[in-house]
Amino acid sequence: MSQAPGFTYGAAAPEGGALISKSPKGAGKGRRTPLGQRVARILVLLLVLGYLILPLFAMLEFSTRGDFDRTTKTFGRTLDSFAAIFSNDDLMTSIVTSLEIAVLTVFGMLVLLVPTMVWTVVRVPRMRRVVEFLCLLPLAIPAIVIVVGIAPIYRWMGQNLGGFGASALTLAFIDVILVLPYSYRAIDSSLRSIDTATLSDAARSLGAGWPRTIFSVIVPNIRGGILSASVLAIALVLGEYTISSLLSFNTVQVVIYLLGKRNPYVSVAVSLAALVFAFVLLFVISRFAPGADNRAQRAEEEPA
Amino acid sequence: MTGSVTTPSSSPVAGPAPSGTGARRMARAGNYLALLPFHGYVGLFLILPTLIVAVGAFTTAGGSLTLDNVSSVFTSSVFVDAFVKSIQLAVITAIAGAVFGGLLAWAVARGNPNGLLRQFVIAASGVLAQFGGVMLAFAFLATFGFSGLVTVFIKNQLGVVLDMSWLYTLTGLAVVYTYFQIPLMLIVFLPSLDGMRQEWYDASASLGGGSWAFWRYVGGPILAPSFLGALLLLFTNAFSAYATAAALISQGCPIITLEIGCQMQSEIVLGQENVGKALALGMIVIVSAVMAVYALIQRRASRWAQ
Structure with missing residues (x-):
């Protein structure tokens, strides 16, 4: 069979193991401990x-520290640092930039990955392992290494592609690569949980072309995976520092770092807000990705 | 499921195909061509940069072949030191992360599989393990920094001024790295613990095995490959980390990722333009070797997860 041997979700997954396939076989675990x-x-x-x-x-x-009270040796409490986030132009600009990069990254990742992955399932299963390998490759090539190799390419883009080529939005190109392992796993576990081949055969035999088959039939069935992949991509872009700092683009993390030297209180406030934001995103998808448990379980019970 | 893939005879590209193998071959070629955008993209933004690193490591800025860059990686005490410290840091934090993260995973796995605690811990781990970077450095500055929570608390309540300069050294780095290794371990290891079956406990117990016997002869051997695999993953994670270190350590470039960053940012010494690429290649070699072992172990680990 075409399924990659020795590849299961239950075992230690390179990344996003529990994030993506949460399938506790908890039957009877609660017995007298x-x-x-x-x-x-x-x-x-x-x-x-x-x-x-x-x-x-x-x-x-x-x-949230306010003024220090010398007699009680305690700090007052204030939300000034959080309010200062909104009055800091550099910070707000960088937040907008990072959000724009995040949107572009999610868009690019989905356009690149979804049709390709569906295609490998229904038409060229032989290429599935190749695509998987390429998607997981960024795990074996540290970001710091990628940035060394990609700096000349970005220099070229900056000189030859006009205003866009020199803008921070070009970071989306490389961020798409960085999110591939996470997104691949999320979408893959969704694809494995549905009978993609039969679905697409059915759609095709009813006269749907490939675009329609993919976007009206397959995509609605892997919504959970697409949602997880997108959220992971957003979280990754908002937390990305290595590449943007070494290519001298002012993304939110770079500005947080620079600001930390002058006003650590605001930097810590933004950091906390960003972590909470990412947490809420992940928590919400883990709660509302419907039937995620059943799906992962079914995928596991599938004979390899 | 993937085995049930069928190939409709009609070509997706050429429309209804006339009979004959030529058309079918065209269709098959078309099938592969549809993957071209993906391969082209990955080629341009992942493979090409890697090649630039690999080729650059063996060439001068002028483009002629040289072994000077690579040999300086082995001869310069600064570079050797950076590699050694990176590996030490990665080994120590991988072990600490694997032990504490493994314990946490066990505690979570024993709980309610649909409980709030579990979902809370998983989501929080996802954030802390994978997206923290610079922000985690600030978290520790707010905790143990010169005016951090713990430092200030001890100063005000106990009147003792602690020396917290360790935070800005490799020791501090190890503490912060362990902080993101623990949640990564949880994410990676929890599915393996979930795969442990109640039947195995029962079988062991019915043969008279206690808790110790179970872990010694059943649970331990089953989990060992997953645990080892996770350990390797944690190693590469710490070995490759840059952001946290860059935010925490402002003096010098003691570990290899920082050294590469310094090489990129500093004034380029004539004749050493490509030394950074040789260092980067060194990282690729180490990480690839570890990931290859990981893949082997992974194959073993998945045996019990059917």
Whole structure:
């Protein structure tokens, strides 16, 4: 069969394992747990989660500091740092830039990936492994390496493609590459959960052309995967620093970093807001991607 | 499912095909041509940059062949040092992340599979592990920095001024890296723990095995490949990280990713224009080797996840 051997979602996935395929086989797990285990579990949760939460809490404390009261040795509380986000022109410009890059990246990623992946399933299954390999390749090539190799290409674009070639929006080109592994896994798990081949055969036999088959039949069936892929792409673009800083584009992370030298309170406030924003996005898709559990489970139960 | 792919006889490109193998061959070629945009794009923005790095590592700025760049990677104590420190940092934080992240994954896996805690931890881990970068450096500055929460609290309440300069050194880097390795471990390792079947516990118990026997003879061996694979993934993750280090360390370029960044930004010394590419190639070699081992382990790990 054409399914890649030795490739399952249950095992350690390069990325987005639990993010994408959350299929707990929890049947009967709640049965009488020994007391020792329950205590150990709570201890682990307290300690490890505590370590994860402390810096986030510190960001909240730090960014809401007001005047220091010498007698009580405590800080007043104010939201000034958060309000300052909106009055800082550099910051607002960079946020808009990053959001524009995010939109372009999501668009580019979907246009590039969805038809290609559907095509490999229905027409050229032999190429599936090749496409998978290329999509996961960015995991083996660190961003810092990509930026070394792509700097000459961006220099060329800046000189030859006019205003657009020199704008920060060109970062979308490389961000599409960076999100490939995440997006591929998200869309792939959706594609595996539906019978893509039969669906497209049915659509084709009813007279639909390929564009119509893909956009009116397949795409609505893999909405969950497309949504996850898009959210992961947005989160990645908003957090991207390595490439934009070394190519000297002022994305939001670059400006947060520069601002941190002058006004760390505002920088911490923006960072916290961005992390919370990304968290809410991921949390919402994990709650509202309908039937994500069943799908992943079905995909796993499929004989390889 | 993918095995059930059928190939309708009509060509997607040429419309209803006349009989004959020529048309069919055309159609098949058309099938592959449809993948051209994807391959072209990846070729231009991923493969070409990689080739520029690989070729540049062996050429001078003028374009003639040379081994000077690559040999300087091995002879310059600065570069060797940067590689060694990067590897140390990656090994230490991968192990710490794998242990604590593994424990956290276990604690989460034991809980309600549809519970709020689980979804909360997974979503938060996704953010912290993959999209933190610069922001995590600021989180630690707000915690342990000179006017961070912990520092200020201890100063005001206990009257002790702690020396927090460690935060801006490799030690601090290790602490912050561990912070994003733990959630990555959770994301990568949780599916393997979810794959553990109740039947296996029961089978072990019915043969008289206790908790220790189960983990020693059943759970441990089953999870070992996944755990090792995750460990390697954490290694490459820390080894490749740039943003957090760049935001935290402002003096010098102690690790290899920072060194490459410094090479890109600094004044170019005549004759050393392509040294950065040789360093980048070195990173590719190390990461590829680790990922190759990962792929082998992965094949073993998936055996039990059917």
